[in-house]
Amino acid sequence: MAEALLKGGEYLITETKCEDVFTPEDFSDEQRQFGETTQQFIAGEILPRVEEIDAQNFDIVVDGMRQCGELGLLMMDAPEEYGGLDLDKASSMLVAERIAVSGSFSVAYAAHTGIGTLPLIYYGTHEQKEKYLEKLITGEWCAAYCLTEPGAGSDALGGQASAVLSEDGSHYILNGTKQFITNGGFARLFTVFAKIDKVHFTAFLVERDFEGLTIGPEEKKLGIKGSSTTPVALENCKVPVDNLLGEIGKGHKIAFNVLNVGRFKLGAAVTGAAKAALETGIKYANERTQFKRKLSSFGAIQEKIADLNADIFASESLVYRLAGLLDDKLATIDKGVEDYYVQYQKGIEEYAPECAISKVFCSEVLARTVDEVVQIYGGYGYVSEYPAERFYRDERINRIFEGTNEINRLLIPGMILRKAMKGELPLQAEAMKAFEALMTPSFDDLDESVVFAAEKALLANLKTLFLILAGTGVQKFMDKIADEQEIMMAAADIAIQIFALESTVLRAEKALTGFNERKQALVRAAVKVFAFSASEIIATAARKGAFYVEEGDTLTMILSGVRRFTKYDASGLLAAKKLLAEAACEDEKYLFS
Amino acid sequence: MKILVCIKQVPDMESKFKVDAAGTWYDTSDLAWRMNEYDEYAVEQAVRLKEQLGQGDITVLSIGSDKVKETMKKALAMGCDRGLHVSDDQAAGKEPLQIASVIAAFAQDKGFDVIFTGMQSQDRGSGQVGVLTAEILGMPSVTTIVDFSCDGGVVSAKRELEGGVKARVKVNTPALFTCQLGLNKPRYPTLPNIMKAKKKELLSVPVAELLRADARQQTTKLYFPEKKGGGIVLEGDVGELADRLVQILQEKTTVLSR
Ligand SMILES: Cc1cc2nc3c(=O)[nH]c(=O)nc-3n(C[C@H](O)[C@H](O)[C@H](O)COP(=O)(O)OP(=O)(O)OC[C@H]3O[C@@H](n4cnc5c(N)ncnc54)[C@H](O)[C@@H]3O)c2cc1C
Numbered sequence: 001m002a003e004a005l006l007k008g009g010e011y012l013i014t015e016t017k018c019e020d021v022f023t024p025e026d027f028s029d030e031q032r033q034f035g036e037t038t039q040q041f042i043a044g045e046i047l048p049r050v051e052e053i054d055a056q057n058f059d060i061v062v063d064g065m066r067q068c069g070e071l072g073l074l075m076m077d078a079p080e081e082y083g084g085l086d087l088d089k090a091s092s093m094l095v096a097e098r099i100a101v102s103g104s105f106s107v108a109y110a111a112h113t114g115i116g117t118l119p120l121i122y123y124g125t126h127e128q129k130e131k132y133l134e135k136l137i138t139g140e141w142c143a144a145y146c147l148t149e150p151g152a153g154s155d156a157l158g159g160q161a162s163a164v165l166s167e168d169g170s171h172y173i174l175n176g177t178k179q180f181i182t183n184g185g186f187a188r189l190f191t192v193f194a195k196i197d198k199v200h201f202t203a204f205l206v207e208r209d210f211e212g213l214t215i216g217p218e219e220k221k222l223g224i225k226g227s228s229t230t231p232v233a234l235e236n237c238k239v240p241v242d243n244l245l246g247e248i249g250k251g252h253k254i255a256f257n258v259l260n261v262g263r264f265k266l267g268a269a270v271t272g273a274a275k276a277a278l279e280t281g282i283k284y285a286n287e288r289t290q291f292k293r294k295l296s297s298f299g300a301i302q303e304k305i306a307d308l309n310a311d312i313f314a315s316e317s318l319v320y321r322l323a324g325l326l327d328d329k330l331a332t333i334d335k336g337v338e339d340y341y342v343q344y345q346k347g348i349e350e351y352a353p354e355c356a357i358s359k360v361f362c363s364e365v366l367a368r369t370v371d372e373v374v375q376i377y378g379g380y381g382y383v384s385e386y387p388a389e390r391f392y393r394d395e396r397i398n399r400i401f402e403g404t405n406e407i408n409r410l411l412i413p414g415m416i417l418r419k420a421m422k423g424e425l426p427l428q429a430e431a432m433k434a435f436e437a438l439m440t441p442s443f444d445d446l447d448e449s450v451v452f453a454a455e456k457a458l459l460a461n462l463k464t465l466f467l468i469l470a471g472t473g474v475q476k477f478m479d480k481i482a483d484e485q486e487i488m489m490a491a492a493d494i495a496i497q498i499f500a501l502e503s504t505v506l507r508a509e510k511a512l513t514g515f516n517e518r519k520q521a522l523v524r525a526a527v528k529v530f531a532f533s534a535s536e537i538i539a540t541a542a543r544k545g546a547f548y549v550e551e552g553d554t555l556t557m558i559l560s561g562v563r564r565f566t567k568y569d570a571s572g573l574l575a576a577k578k579l580l581a582e583a584a585c586e587d588e589k590y591l592f593s
Numbered sequence: 594m595k596i597l598v599c600i601k602q603v604p605d606m607e608s609k610f611k612v613d614a615a616g617t618w619y620d621t622s623d624l625a626w627r628m629n630e631y632d633e634y635a636v637e638q639a640v641r642l643k644e645q646l647g648q649g650d651i652t653v654l655s656i657g658s659d660k661v662k663e664t665m666k667k668a669l670a671m672g673c674d675r676g677l678h679v680s681d682d683q684a685a686g687k688e689p690l691q692i693a694s695v696i697a698a699f700a701q702d703k704g705f706d707v708i709f710t711g712m713q714s715q716d717r718g719s720g721q722v723g724v725l726t727a728e729i730l731g732m733p734s735v736t737t738i739v740d741f742s743c744d745g746g747v748v749s750a751k752r753e754l755e756g757g758v759k760a761r762v763k764v765n766t767p768a769l770f771t772c773q774l775g776l777n778k779p780r781y782p783t784l785p786n787i788m789k790a791k792k793k794e795l796l797s798v799p800v801a802e803l804l805r806a807d808a809r810q811q812t813t814k815l816y817f818p819e820k821k822g823g824g825i826v827l828e829g830d831v832g833e834l835a836d837r838l839v840q841i842l843q844e845k846t847t848v849l850s851r
Contacts, residue, residue, distance in 0.1 A: 029663045030787050033670060036627075037781045044781075072784030085784055516622040587609055 006325065008350040009416040011499055012463055013430045015456075018510040021503065022090060022324020024316055024593065025511045031091050038098035041071060046102045053104050053226035054390070056218065058186050061108050061226065062142065069139025073099075074113055078121055082133045089264070089330070090323040096265045097272030097319075103394040104226030108142070110269060111182035111227075114262045116143025119191045119203060119254050122341045123246035128205060132189055144187035146178035146206075146232050147255055153179075154407050157201055157252055161194035161234060165241070172196070172204060172244065174212070174237040180401075184215050184230030192234065193251050200249035204239045212237030223393030257345045260355045262402045264322055267358030270366040270398050271315040275590040277366070277391040278308050281373035283588050284380075284388075295376065302581035304372045309580050310529035312369065313592050314500045315362045317507035322354050353415045356408040357496050363398040363405065370395040409492035413470065414482050416495065421479075431471035434464045438561045451512065454569060455505045455531045459498065461565035462538055466494045468561055469545045476549055490545035494538050501534040522583055522591055525576035532570040539566035594649040594766075597705040598639045598673060599696055599726070600632035602657055602664040603716045617812045618685055619716070628664045631711025633779040634772040638741055639709050640672035641777065645743070650674050652703075656695055657684045662795060669790035670782035676793065681800035687808070689717075693725035694806035699798075700730060705767060707748070712737045712771040720771075727769035735762050737773040 006016065027035070045067060046053075049060050068074050076092045078084020092113075100106045117136045120128060120143075135141040152159040161176025174194050181190070190206045190213070206213060216231035246254050282305055285296035295301045329347040333340060348355070370392045374381035381388040399405045420427035446453045470491055473481050482488065508523045515523060539562055546558040584591050604610070604624040613620040628636075636653065643649035653673040655661045658681070665676045679695055681687070700708065708730075710723035720736075727734030739759070740751035743766075752760045753773050782790075825841075827834050842849050 029666050030791060032663065033667055033782060033787045034784055036667070037784065037787070041781050070783065071781055072786075076784065085788060087784075519623055 007419075007425065009353045009419050009425055011354075011502060012416065012466055012495065013425065013427065015460070016502065016506060018506045021321045021506045021510065022327070023507040023510055024320050025507075025514060026320075026324075027090070027094065031094055034087075034091050035094045035098050037071060038073060038095045041067065041073075042099055042102050042105075046105050050102065050104075050226070050390075053102075056226060056228075058226075058228055061105060061228070062186050064105055065108065065112060065142055066139040068109060069137065073109075074117070074139055075137035077113065077118065078133060078137045082129050082137070084121075084133075084137055086335075088323070088327045090320060090327055093265060093268035093319060093323050096268045097275075100269040100272035101276040103273075103390060104224045106269060106273075107224050107227040107397075108183055110262075110265060111145065112136070112143050112187075114265055115145035115147075115258050116183065116187070116189070116191070118258045118261055119145070119245055120189075120205065122257065122345060123203070123254055124205075127242065128245070132205065136189065141188035142183050142186055143189045143191070144181050144183040144232075145258070146181050146190050146192040148179045148181075150177060150179045154404055156193075156255060159193065159195070159201075161192070162198055163194040163196045163202060163204065163239075165196070166238070169241065171238045171240055174204065174206070174234040174239055176234050178232040178234070180219065180229055181232045182401075183228055184232055185218060185228030187228075190232060191245065191254075192232075192239075193255060194234075196248055201251040201255075202248050203245040203251045203254045205243040205245050206234075206237065206239050210237055210239060221397075223390075223396050225393075253345070257349060259403060260348050260352050263355040263359035263408070264319070264326070264351075266398060266402050267315070267319045267322070267355075267362035270362045270395075271312065271319055273391065273395070274308075274312050274315065274362075274366040274369040275593060277369050277373045277388070277395075278305070278312065278584075279589045280387045280391070281305070281308075281369075281376040282584055284386075285376050286585055286588060288378075296581070296585040301376055302585075303577055304376060305584050306525075306529060306577035306580035307533070308369050308372060309584050309591050310526040310533070311365045312590055313507075313523075313526045314504045314530045314534075315365045316592065317503040318361060318500050319358055321503040321507065322351065322358050325351055325354065353412050353419075353495070354499065356403070356411045356415075357499050359402055360405045360408045360412070360492070361496050361500050363395075366395050366398060406489075409496075410482070410485060410488050412495050413488050413491035417470065417474065417481065427467070427470070431467040434467035435471065437464050438468055438557065451509050452505050452527060455501070455527055458531060458535060458566075458568045459502050459505065461567070462494070462498050462501070462535070465538070465542055465562065465565040466491070466498060468558065468565075469494065469542055469549070472549050472554075472558065473545070484548075487545055487548050490541040490548065493541035494545075497534040497538050497541075501531060504530050518583070522580060525579045526592070528570060528573060528576045529580065531568055532573055535566045535568040539563075542566065594642070594646055594706045595704055596639045596642060596649055596651045597696075597700055597703070597708045598632070598635050598651060598653045598668065599708070599710040599722070600636060600653060600655050600664065600668055601629045601711070601714045602626050602655065602661040603629045603714055606715055612815050612817070617815050619815065621685070626660065626664065628667055629711050629714050629716075631713060631715070631772055631774070634774065634776040635709035635711050635770075636668045636671050636673060637777045637779040638770075638772060639707075640780075642707065642741070642743055643672065652677055652705075654679065654696060654699060656681050656687075656692060656800065658682045659797075662797075665795060666787075666790050667782055669793045669795065670787040671780055672786070674793065676795035678795060678797040679800050679803060680797045684800070685717075686812075688810045689719045689721035690725055691804060691806045691808060692722050693729060695800060695803045696722070696726045697729035698803040698805050700726070706746075707743070707766055708732075708769040710769065710771050712773045723769055723771035730767075730769070732767045732769055733764050734769040734771065735764055736771045738770050739773050739775040741770065741776065 053060050075084040076087045080086050099109050147156050149159040163172040163174050188208045192204045192206045196202050212235050214233040219229040285301050288295045333343045374388045374392050377388040380386045419425045473487050508527045542562045608624050611620040639651045651673040652675050653668040654677045655665050656679040713720035724734045735750050737753045738750040739753045742749050746766050748764050750762050
């Protein structure tokens, strides 16, 4: 896998070969077994109790977490010297995906293994890990992460929580209130962020039993009702100095790096939820009869099923491509080195734009999925007796936590432009070329012998278009571009869709030869459906961006560029959708896992 | 104690099956594969037996294409010690006696004390492989067991018979047991054990080296049963309806007979 050499954001200016991407078809037997164990455990032990869990019977959650511990599902990211497995990201994403069908339980799992445990793994001292890590990876203790405050949500560093060293120098005294803390109701270890002397943003490992820590009442929520969400009050909470995590004043590093991981894992989890939701929708469409016909025989319903299959195929392709990128990057680091986790963080941070893309794109695919699944169920989608309603409610949070989708959207072009300004990505030089392309008409014929020639040509054009718009924006607003949020949002949408489409095409190309005829036809159909949708979304975003930034002749020129660079011949689109829908209704599931 | 467990890889039973081009088996492309359900009970029982005795060596055997190794790895992750893969791309076309002859040829000189198999496979469902294997090896077989305990070379097994009747059977080892639903709850292989299984022995031998029986049967046609006619909707006065229902039940079924 040579894509390790691809830098974060670099996909926008290079072409990648399909051999270089990781895809779900590349899973090893062991990885597949991880997935199977997870799936069987969730199906056998958790799903039958989802209703009890949603009634906030947290004992079941805590017990389930212990069982996860026994199965090894909590130790995937932990280093071997502390009893962990230190597995690749593709494996942990597959597991996250398989757990996701459980809704609330999945949130508890994700918070525990992600934001709950990773700060300790990445930044803990040997003594801290000795003391806490085994408890966390066995599920004996659940973990929580306390960053958000009533006055500091998206502005996570703007918190008021404070820490002051005690007079005898043995403790920090923490004060403040943390808001919306997942697992608050039963967690035993809290990673709490507070400012030492009101300036130095720092993380602390705080035990539930430490004096001065109080758990507030459970929030009453729209969805994921069976996950615990509480305020956590710190009133002169005494934290031993040994429990300071990482360095004084470097808490923001911990907060943000852990969020990067949270974001790509969330991408995987929501993809799993989308598959499960779609499956119930398809089954229902096959069962329900109106006008003496099955719902699944109506074109309006078929189109939903086809579109969702294509969207989820894109999600899945994107998530595992990113897993491969991260794994390849991390594999280049020598595990023996002293500053392993420092380099490891850098490795993950490299792909921070892609992590944000994963979060936004995949959570929005899930949002469309659950919405359409409720629609397929009609009135029965609106009542709690059927599963569509729970999927619908549980979905909503994914666009809010781990950084709202707005914050993540802002980050995507923001981080990519910053890389360019730092000279890490030759965006400017490429933008010049893109402007040249805009001026010179081209009449390149498609080389039909190339697999997915039309989609690859489209991708090259879309990248040119991104560069033209980003270039125009930067030219006009210079380093103030980040404040032009409407433009940043448009740029984000283009960058997101390009990454998703490219991942889709590369996976399809790589998988094609291993598939039988039927599956090949289906993959081709999914690529067509998704390429059409991506090109349309990008066209809209690009036109919008053009109107925001330019006027007069330049505007006219850019708009004609938008037309030219988003052109995609989607002939056979309807047949492709019919094919996908009919196959999905025959198999009664998402077609590509 | 030396234990052998024989497992088969079968399609996920939730799959949509199609008859293959030759019309004699199902189309195997595009299916998800897993361990035959009854074989999971067999593996679990073997591992429990070893755990109970505190010693032992469990060999898992499977016949099929390279693909079945994935399922064998699951058995290794559940606790089997070594794997013997009999490589055969045409395993699905072999009749039960041929499969049994392969297992027996392998087991013959290995001195297994206990052999576990599933009571049947979920796809072919002949239910013969276990008993035929025992017969060839000249050891007793106990079928459809739902309980198993072993004490000093004597096994006490509970068998499930028709109509909810159970039988308790005692047998000396070596013996073969075919496992039925209810015997145990198979464990989920843990992630650490899945990783450890990677290092366990998993050998392959070509089927030709072990096959001792010629085919005597031939599947001539595989097909879906024709759909039976629909139900009857009774309408009218409740009292009359009840009488007609009783009449139908008496005529067409045995549910009211004593
Ligand atoms: C169920 C649940 C579980 C949670 N679990 C945890 C947890 O375990 N630990 C933890 O620390 N936190 C947790 N959170 C908090 C979560 O991360 C925050 O709610 C989230 O970051 C948003 O912050 P906020 O709610 O204060 O919204 P705000 O920041 O007030 O945002 C409100 C709206 O304004 C937009 N907005 C804000 N700033 C900007 C900007 N600069 N530019 C453009 N738009 C902007 C947002 O996108 C959003 O649409 C949880 C929240 C919920 C609901």
